[in-house]
Amino acid sequence: MSFINYATREIQLKIVYYGCGLCGKTTNLQVIHEMLADESKGKLTSLATNQDRTLFFDFMPLVAEAIKGFSTKFQMYTVPGQVMYNLTRRLVLKGVDGVVFTADSQWDKMEENVESFNNLIENLSLQGDSIDKVPYVIQYNKMDLPSVAPVNYLEFLLNNRGVRHPSIIASAKTGEGVLETLNLVTRLVLNNFIKTQTGRSPAEKKNLVLM
Amino acid sequence: MAFSLVQNDVEKLDRILQELLVQSEANGCLVCDYSGYVLAQQGVDAQQDPLLISALGAGVFSASRELARLLGEDKFSAVFHQGERKSIFICAVNLDVLLVVIFTNDASVGLVKLYAGPATAAMRGVLEEVRHRELTVPVPEHTFVLNDAENVFTKR
Numbered sequence: 306m307s308f309i310n311y312a313t314r315e316i317q318l319k320i321v322y323y324g325c326g327l328c329g330k331t332t333n334l335q336v337i338h339e340m341l342a343d344e345s346k347g348k349l350t351s352l353a354t355n356q357d358r359t360l361f362f363d364f365m366p367l368v369a370e371a372i373k374g375f376s377t378k379f380q381m382y383t384v385p386g387q388v389m390y391n392l393t394r395r396l397v398l399k400g401v402d403g404v405v406f407t408a409d410s411q412w413d414k415m416e417e418n419v420e421s422f423n424n425l426i427e428n429l430s431l432q433g434d435s436i437d438k439v440p441y442v443i444q445y446n447k448m449d450l451p452s453v454a455p456v457n458y459l460e461f462l463l464n465n466r467g468v469r470h471p472s473i474i475a476s477a478k479t480g481e482g483v484l485e486t487l488n489l490v491t492r493l494v495l496n497n498f499i500k501t502q503t504g505r506s507p508a509e510k511k512n513l514v515l516m
Numbered sequence: 517m518a519f520s521l522v523q524n525d526v527e528k529l530d531r532i533l534q535e536l537l538v539q540s541e542a543n544g545c546l547v548c549d550y551s552g553y554v555l556a557q558q559g560v561d562a563q564q565d566p567l568l569i570s571a572l573g574a575g576v577f578s579a580s581r582e583l584a585r586l587l588g589e590d591k592f593s594a595v596f597h598q599g600e601r602k603s604i605f606i607c608a609v610n611l612d613v614l615l616v617v618i619f620t621n622d623a624s625v626g627l628v629k630l631y632a633g634p635a636t637a638a639m640r641g642v643l644e645e646v647r648h649r650e651l652t653v654p655v656p657e658h659t660f661v662l663n664d665a666e667n668v669f670t671k672r
Protein backbone atom coordinates (compact mmCIF):
# COMPACT_ATOMS: atom_id res chain seq x y z
CA MET A 306 0.00 0.00 0.00
CA SER A 307 1.58 3.22 -1.14
CA PHE A 308 1.22 6.55 0.58
CA ILE A 309 0.53 9.85 -1.20
CA ASN A 310 1.08 13.13 0.59
CA TYR A 311 -0.51 15.91 -1.46
CA ALA A 312 0.70 18.52 1.01
CA THR A 313 4.40 17.76 0.56
CA ARG A 314 3.94 16.42 -3.02
CA GLU A 315 5.50 13.16 -2.00
CA ILE A 316 4.76 9.53 -2.80
CA GLN A 317 6.19 6.80 -0.59
CA LEU A 318 6.60 3.24 -1.84
CA LYS A 319 8.03 0.24 -0.07
CA ILE A 320 10.27 -2.42 -1.63
CA VAL A 321 11.47 -5.51 0.23
CA TYR A 322 14.38 -7.82 -0.63
CA TYR A 323 13.34 -11.31 0.42
CA GLY A 324 15.25 -14.60 0.38
CA CYS A 325 17.01 -17.17 2.53
CA GLY A 326 19.85 -16.37 4.92
CA LEU A 327 23.12 -15.29 3.23
CA CYS A 328 21.68 -15.20 -0.31
CA GLY A 329 22.95 -11.64 -0.79
CA LYS A 330 20.14 -9.26 0.18
CA THR A 331 22.26 -6.97 2.34
CA THR A 332 24.99 -6.98 -0.33
CA ASN A 333 22.41 -5.71 -2.87
CA LEU A 334 21.62 -2.68 -0.73
CA GLN A 335 25.31 -2.04 -0.03
CA VAL A 336 26.09 -2.04 -3.74
CA ILE A 337 23.14 0.25 -4.50
CA HIS A 338 24.36 2.58 -1.80
CA GLU A 339 27.81 2.70 -3.38
CA MET A 340 26.50 3.15 -6.92
CA LEU A 341 23.97 5.93 -6.49
CA ALA A 342 24.71 9.62 -6.21
CA ASP A 343 24.24 11.25 -2.81
CA GLU A 344 21.09 13.11 -3.82
CA SER A 345 19.24 9.86 -4.57
CA LYS A 346 20.05 7.96 -1.40
CA GLY A 347 19.83 8.19 2.35
CA LYS A 348 21.80 6.33 4.96
CA LEU A 349 21.96 2.54 4.82
CA THR A 350 21.13 1.27 8.28
CA SER A 351 21.79 -2.37 9.10
CA LEU A 352 20.58 -3.94 12.27
CA ALA A 353 22.95 -6.87 12.39
CA THR A 354 24.39 -9.21 14.97
CA ASN A 355 28.13 -9.31 15.48
CA GLN A 356 28.37 -12.18 13.00
CA ASP A 357 27.23 -9.73 10.37
CA ARG A 358 23.97 -11.47 9.85
CA THR A 359 20.89 -9.34 9.59
CA LEU A 360 19.02 -9.62 12.85
CA PHE A 361 16.22 -7.18 12.35
CA PHE A 362 16.37 -5.60 8.92
CA ASP A 363 18.38 -3.31 6.69
CA PHE A 364 16.81 -0.03 5.69
CA MET A 365 17.72 2.58 3.10
CA PRO A 366 15.56 5.37 1.68
CA LEU A 367 15.96 6.25 -2.00
CA VAL A 368 14.46 9.21 -3.80
CA ALA A 369 13.75 9.69 -7.49
CA GLU A 370 11.91 12.01 -9.84
CA ALA A 371 9.87 9.14 -11.20
CA ILE A 372 6.40 10.67 -11.20
CA LYS A 373 5.73 14.11 -12.66
CA GLY A 374 5.22 16.79 -10.03
CA PHE A 375 5.96 14.50 -7.10
CA SER A 376 9.04 13.37 -5.27
CA THR A 377 9.02 9.57 -5.16
CA LYS A 378 10.55 8.01 -2.07
CA PHE A 379 11.35 4.32 -2.11
CA GLN A 380 11.84 2.68 1.25
CA MET A 381 14.15 -0.26 0.71
CA TYR A 382 14.18 -3.07 3.25
CA THR A 383 15.76 -6.48 3.57
CA VAL A 384 14.42 -9.23 5.79
CA PRO A 385 16.49 -11.52 8.01
CA GLY A 386 16.66 -14.86 6.20
CA GLN A 387 17.01 -17.22 9.13
CA VAL A 388 13.94 -19.33 9.72
CA MET A 389 13.58 -18.21 13.33
CA TYR A 390 12.96 -14.57 12.45
CA ASN A 391 9.61 -15.00 10.81
CA LEU A 392 7.89 -12.35 12.94
CA THR A 393 10.39 -9.77 11.79
CA ARG A 394 9.78 -10.76 8.18
CA ARG A 395 6.07 -10.22 8.65
CA LEU A 396 6.67 -6.83 10.16
CA VAL A 397 8.90 -5.77 7.29
CA LEU A 398 6.40 -7.01 4.69
CA LYS A 399 3.63 -4.81 6.08
CA GLY A 400 2.30 -2.52 3.37
CA VAL A 401 4.84 -3.74 0.80
CA ASP A 402 4.53 -2.39 -2.76
CA GLY A 403 7.11 -4.60 -4.46
CA VAL A 404 9.44 -7.51 -3.75
CA VAL A 405 12.82 -8.64 -5.01
CA PHE A 406 13.15 -12.34 -4.34
CA THR A 407 16.88 -13.02 -4.18
CA ALA A 408 17.83 -16.63 -4.74
CA ASP A 409 21.19 -18.16 -3.91
CA SER A 410 21.91 -20.01 -7.14
CA GLN A 411 24.25 -22.58 -5.62
CA TRP A 412 22.99 -26.16 -5.96
CA ASP A 413 23.04 -26.85 -2.23
CA LYS A 414 20.75 -23.86 -1.53
CA MET A 415 17.77 -24.98 -3.59
CA GLU A 416 15.80 -26.29 -0.67
CA GLU A 417 16.35 -23.08 1.28
CA ASN A 418 15.31 -20.99 -1.74
CA VAL A 419 12.08 -22.88 -2.19
CA GLU A 420 11.35 -22.77 1.52
CA SER A 421 11.94 -19.01 1.59
CA PHE A 422 9.72 -18.44 -1.44
CA ASN A 423 6.92 -20.46 0.14
CA ASN A 424 7.41 -18.49 3.32
CA LEU A 425 7.00 -15.26 1.32
CA ILE A 426 3.74 -16.53 -0.17
CA GLU A 427 2.46 -17.51 3.25
CA ASN A 428 3.43 -14.27 4.97
CA LEU A 429 1.85 -12.20 2.22
CA SER A 430 -1.39 -14.14 2.47
CA LEU A 431 -1.40 -13.70 6.26
CA GLN A 432 -1.56 -9.93 5.74
CA GLY A 433 -4.26 -10.25 3.09
CA ASP A 434 -1.94 -9.82 0.11
CA SER A 435 -1.39 -12.33 -2.64
CA ILE A 436 1.90 -13.10 -4.33
CA ASP A 437 0.05 -12.92 -7.63
CA LYS A 438 -0.97 -9.30 -6.97
CA VAL A 439 2.27 -7.91 -5.56
CA PRO A 440 4.79 -6.87 -8.22
CA TYR A 441 7.99 -8.88 -7.86
CA VAL A 442 11.17 -9.82 -9.66
CA ILE A 443 13.41 -12.83 -9.07
CA GLN A 444 17.14 -12.34 -8.85
CA TYR A 445 19.40 -15.37 -9.40
CA ASN A 446 22.39 -14.30 -7.36
CA LYS A 447 25.95 -15.56 -6.86
CA MET A 448 26.24 -16.54 -10.50
CA ASP A 449 29.99 -15.95 -10.25
CA LEU A 450 30.39 -19.10 -8.14
CA PRO A 451 31.29 -22.43 -9.74
CA SER A 452 28.62 -24.77 -8.39
CA VAL A 453 25.46 -22.96 -9.45
CA ALA A 454 22.32 -24.36 -11.03
CA PRO A 455 21.52 -23.43 -14.64
CA VAL A 456 19.01 -20.65 -15.15
CA ASN A 457 16.36 -22.87 -16.72
CA TYR A 458 16.40 -25.10 -13.66
CA LEU A 459 16.11 -22.07 -11.34
CA GLU A 460 13.23 -20.80 -13.45
CA PHE A 461 11.53 -24.18 -13.29
CA LEU A 462 11.90 -24.21 -9.53
CA LEU A 463 11.08 -20.62 -8.57
CA ASN A 464 9.37 -18.94 -11.50
CA ASN A 465 6.52 -21.30 -12.18
CA ARG A 466 3.34 -19.47 -11.22
CA GLY A 467 1.47 -19.37 -14.52
CA VAL A 468 2.54 -15.86 -15.46
CA ARG A 469 6.31 -15.75 -15.82
CA HIS A 470 7.84 -13.03 -13.68
CA PRO A 471 10.82 -10.94 -14.71
CA SER A 472 14.06 -12.53 -13.57
CA ILE A 473 17.63 -11.33 -13.55
CA ILE A 474 21.04 -12.98 -13.28
CA ALA A 475 23.26 -11.30 -10.74
CA SER A 476 26.45 -11.40 -8.81
CA ALA A 477 25.77 -8.90 -6.08
CA LYS A 478 29.31 -9.16 -4.75
CA THR A 479 30.74 -7.80 -7.99
CA GLY A 480 27.77 -5.50 -8.57
CA GLU A 481 26.55 -7.33 -11.66
CA GLY A 482 22.78 -7.18 -12.11
CA VAL A 483 22.17 -5.15 -8.95
CA LEU A 484 21.17 -1.85 -10.52
CA GLU A 485 19.23 -3.71 -13.22
CA THR A 486 17.25 -5.50 -10.51
CA LEU A 487 16.52 -2.21 -8.76
CA ASN A 488 15.37 -0.54 -11.97
CA LEU A 489 13.22 -3.50 -12.88
CA VAL A 490 11.43 -3.67 -9.55
CA THR A 491 10.92 0.10 -9.30
CA ARG A 492 9.50 0.09 -12.84
CA LEU A 493 7.02 -2.64 -11.92
CA VAL A 494 6.06 -0.87 -8.71
CA LEU A 495 5.54 2.46 -10.46
CA ASN A 496 3.45 0.90 -13.23
CA ASN A 497 1.33 -0.85 -10.65
CA PHE A 498 0.94 2.41 -8.74
CA ILE A 499 -0.25 4.24 -11.86
CA LYS A 500 -2.61 1.39 -12.70
CA THR A 501 -4.22 1.20 -9.27
CA GLN A 502 -4.50 4.98 -8.99
CA THR A 503 -6.39 5.29 -12.23
CA GLY A 504 -8.23 2.04 -11.67
CA ARG A 505 -11.05 3.47 -9.59
CA SER A 506 -13.74 4.22 -12.11
CA PRO A 507 -16.31 7.01 -11.58
CA ALA A 508 -19.08 4.40 -11.37
CA GLU A 509 -17.32 2.71 -8.49
CA LYS A 510 -16.95 6.03 -6.75
CA LYS A 511 -20.64 6.77 -7.16
CA ASN A 512 -21.59 3.47 -5.62
CA LEU A 513 -19.34 4.13 -2.69
CA VAL A 514 -20.86 7.54 -2.11
CA LEU A 515 -24.37 6.09 -2.14
CA MET A 516 -23.36 3.64 0.55
CA MET B 517 -4.37 0.49 -2.97
CA ALA B 518 -2.89 3.74 -1.83
CA PHE B 519 -3.85 5.92 1.00
CA SER B 520 -3.38 9.62 0.79
CA LEU B 521 -3.43 12.79 2.80
CA VAL B 522 -4.37 16.18 1.39
CA GLN B 523 -3.09 19.58 2.49
CA ASN B 524 -5.88 20.00 5.00
CA ASP B 525 -5.18 16.65 6.73
CA VAL B 526 -1.49 17.35 7.02
CA GLU B 527 -2.19 20.82 8.42
CA LYS B 528 -4.45 19.31 11.06
CA LEU B 529 -1.86 16.71 12.02
CA ASP B 530 0.88 19.35 12.06
CA ARG B 531 -1.17 21.52 14.38
CA ILE B 532 -1.72 18.65 16.80
CA LEU B 533 1.99 17.87 16.76
CA GLN B 534 2.97 21.51 17.26
CA GLU B 535 0.66 21.77 20.23
CA LEU B 536 2.07 18.56 21.67
CA LEU B 537 5.62 19.91 21.35
CA VAL B 538 4.72 23.11 23.19
CA GLN B 539 2.76 21.39 25.95
CA SER B 540 5.16 18.54 26.60
CA GLU B 541 8.39 20.49 26.00
CA ALA B 542 9.55 17.74 23.64
CA ASN B 543 11.95 18.41 20.74
CA GLY B 544 10.40 16.49 17.94
CA CYS B 545 7.56 14.20 17.10
CA LEU B 546 6.23 12.31 14.15
CA VAL B 547 3.26 10.23 13.09
CA CYS B 548 3.95 7.13 11.03
CA ASP B 549 2.26 3.88 10.16
CA TYR B 550 3.47 0.33 10.59
CA SER B 551 4.71 0.22 7.02
CA GLY B 552 7.15 2.93 8.05
CA TYR B 553 5.47 5.74 6.10
CA VAL B 554 5.81 9.18 7.68
CA LEU B 555 2.43 10.95 7.73
CA ALA B 556 3.55 14.16 9.42
CA GLN B 557 6.40 15.40 11.56
CA GLN B 558 7.46 18.43 13.55
CA GLY B 559 10.88 19.31 14.88
CA VAL B 560 12.66 16.20 13.63
CA ASP B 561 15.70 17.56 11.83
CA ALA B 562 17.21 16.02 8.72
CA GLN B 563 20.11 14.69 10.75
CA GLN B 564 17.75 12.48 12.68
CA ASP B 565 16.12 11.32 9.45
CA PRO B 566 12.34 11.04 9.93
CA LEU B 567 12.14 8.06 7.53
CA LEU B 568 14.65 6.09 9.55
CA ILE B 569 13.02 7.01 12.84
CA SER B 570 9.70 5.77 11.55
CA ALA B 571 11.19 2.54 10.12
CA LEU B 572 12.94 1.75 13.39
CA GLY B 573 10.12 3.06 15.55
CA ALA B 574 7.62 0.78 13.85
CA GLY B 575 10.08 -2.11 14.29
CA VAL B 576 10.70 -1.43 17.95
CA PHE B 577 7.04 -0.98 18.69
CA SER B 578 6.04 -4.21 16.97
CA ALA B 579 8.84 -6.13 18.66
CA SER B 580 7.78 -4.85 22.09
CA ARG B 581 4.18 -5.64 21.38
CA GLU B 582 5.19 -9.18 20.47
CA LEU B 583 7.16 -9.45 23.73
CA ALA B 584 4.14 -8.22 25.64
CA ARG B 585 1.98 -10.81 23.93
CA LEU B 586 4.44 -13.51 25.03
CA LEU B 587 3.93 -12.32 28.60
CA GLY B 588 0.18 -12.56 28.14
CA GLU B 589 -0.14 -8.77 28.23
CA ASP B 590 -2.59 -7.61 25.61
CA LYS B 591 -3.29 -4.10 26.86
CA PHE B 592 0.11 -2.93 25.78
CA SER B 593 0.23 0.51 24.18
CA ALA B 594 3.53 2.34 24.60
CA VAL B 595 7.32 2.05 24.52
CA PHE B 596 9.73 4.33 26.34
CA HIS B 597 13.50 4.35 25.78
CA GLN B 598 15.53 6.44 28.13
CA GLY B 599 18.94 7.67 27.02
CA GLU B 600 21.47 9.74 28.89
CA ARG B 601 20.46 12.99 27.23
CA LYS B 602 17.58 12.12 24.97
CA SER B 603 14.64 9.81 25.26
CA ILE B 604 12.00 8.51 22.95
CA PHE B 605 8.37 7.66 23.59
CA ILE B 606 6.28 5.65 21.14
CA CYS B 607 2.59 4.98 21.47
CA ALA B 608 -0.21 3.67 19.30
CA VAL B 609 -2.62 6.13 17.68
CA ASN B 610 -4.78 3.39 16.23
CA LEU B 611 -4.27 -0.10 14.85
CA ASP B 612 -2.13 1.13 11.96
CA VAL B 613 -0.55 4.33 13.16
CA LEU B 614 2.06 5.32 15.75
CA LEU B 615 3.12 8.52 17.46
CA VAL B 616 6.85 8.94 18.16
CA VAL B 617 8.02 11.69 20.53
CA ILE B 618 11.68 12.64 21.02
CA PHE B 619 12.68 14.77 23.99
CA THR B 620 15.76 15.77 25.93
CA ASN B 621 15.85 14.78 29.55
CA ASP B 622 15.08 18.37 30.58
CA ALA B 623 11.52 17.51 29.67
CA SER B 624 9.75 14.86 31.69
CA VAL B 625 8.34 11.61 30.42
CA GLY B 626 5.32 12.21 32.63
CA LEU B 627 4.50 15.36 30.74
CA VAL B 628 5.02 13.65 27.40
CA LYS B 629 2.73 10.79 28.39
CA LEU B 630 0.15 13.18 29.75
CA TYR B 631 -0.15 15.21 26.53
CA ALA B 632 0.36 12.25 24.17
CA GLY B 633 -3.05 10.96 25.26
CA PRO B 634 -5.18 13.85 23.98
CA ALA B 635 -2.87 14.26 20.98
CA THR B 636 -3.43 10.67 19.86
CA ALA B 637 -7.16 11.06 20.41
CA ALA B 638 -7.19 14.13 18.17
CA MET B 639 -5.14 12.31 15.54
CA ARG B 640 -7.52 9.39 15.61
CA GLY B 641 -10.25 11.86 14.74
CA VAL B 642 -8.32 13.19 11.75
CA LEU B 643 -7.41 9.69 10.53
CA GLU B 644 -10.98 8.54 10.92
CA GLU B 645 -12.08 11.41 8.64
CA VAL B 646 -9.41 10.41 6.14
CA ARG B 647 -10.55 6.80 6.18
CA HIS B 648 -14.16 7.83 5.76
CA ARG B 649 -13.26 10.04 2.82
CA GLU B 650 -11.19 7.26 1.20
CA LEU B 651 -14.25 5.04 1.37
CA THR B 652 -16.64 7.60 -0.01
CA VAL B 653 -15.10 10.29 -2.19
CA PRO B 654 -11.73 9.02 -3.40
CA VAL B 655 -9.35 11.98 -3.04
CA PRO B 656 -8.77 14.85 -5.43
CA GLU B 657 -8.91 13.73 -9.03
CA HIS B 658 -5.35 13.36 -10.04
CA THR B 659 -3.77 11.52 -12.92
CA PHE B 660 -0.25 10.46 -12.13
CA VAL B 661 2.18 10.50 -15.01
CA LEU B 662 5.52 8.73 -15.08
CA ASN B 663 8.60 10.62 -16.16
CA ASP B 664 9.87 9.00 -19.29
CA ALA B 665 13.48 8.41 -18.32
CA GLU B 666 14.36 4.86 -19.31
CA ASN B 667 15.74 3.99 -15.89
CA VAL B 668 14.59 5.31 -12.55
CA PHE B 669 18.09 5.07 -11.11
CA THR B 670 21.44 5.56 -12.82
CA LYS B 671 25.00 5.04 -11.70
CA ARG B 672 26.73 8.20 -10.51
Ligand SMILES: Nc1nc2c(ncn2[C@@H]2O[C@H](COP(=O)(O)OP(=O)(O)O)[C@@H](O)[C@H]2O)c(=O)[nH]1
Pocket residue numbers: 324325326327328329330331332333357358359383386446447448449450475476477478479
Ligand atom coordinates in the same frame (compact mmCIF):
# COMPACT_ATOMS: atom_id res chain seq x y z
N1 LIG C 1 30.52 -15.11 -4.50
C1 LIG C 1 29.49 -14.32 -4.17
N2 LIG C 1 29.25 -14.03 -2.88
C2 LIG C 1 28.20 -13.22 -2.59
C3 LIG C 1 27.36 -12.69 -3.60
N3 LIG C 1 26.41 -11.93 -2.99
C4 LIG C 1 26.66 -11.99 -1.67
N4 LIG C 1 27.74 -12.75 -1.42
C5 LIG C 1 28.34 -13.07 -0.12
O1 LIG C 1 27.43 -13.88 0.61
C6 LIG C 1 27.50 -13.56 2.00
C7 LIG C 1 26.11 -13.18 2.53
O2 LIG C 1 25.66 -12.01 1.89
P1 LIG C 1 24.59 -11.05 2.59
O3 LIG C 1 24.33 -9.94 1.64
O4 LIG C 1 25.02 -10.69 3.95
O5 LIG C 1 23.34 -12.03 2.65
P2 LIG C 1 21.89 -11.80 3.31
O6 LIG C 1 21.82 -12.69 4.48
O7 LIG C 1 20.93 -12.20 2.24
O8 LIG C 1 21.76 -10.35 3.68
C8 LIG C 1 28.50 -12.42 2.12
O9 LIG C 1 29.75 -12.95 2.49
C9 LIG C 1 28.55 -11.84 0.72
O10 LIG C 1 29.79 -11.24 0.43
C10 LIG C 1 27.65 -13.02 -4.96
O11 LIG C 1 26.97 -12.61 -5.90
N5 LIG C 1 28.72 -13.84 -5.18
Ligand SMILES: [Mg+2]
Pocket residue numbers: 330331332358359383384385
Ligand atom coordinates in the same frame (compact mmCIF):
# COMPACT_ATOMS: atom_id res chain seq x y z
MG1 LIG D 1 21.41 -9.51 5.54
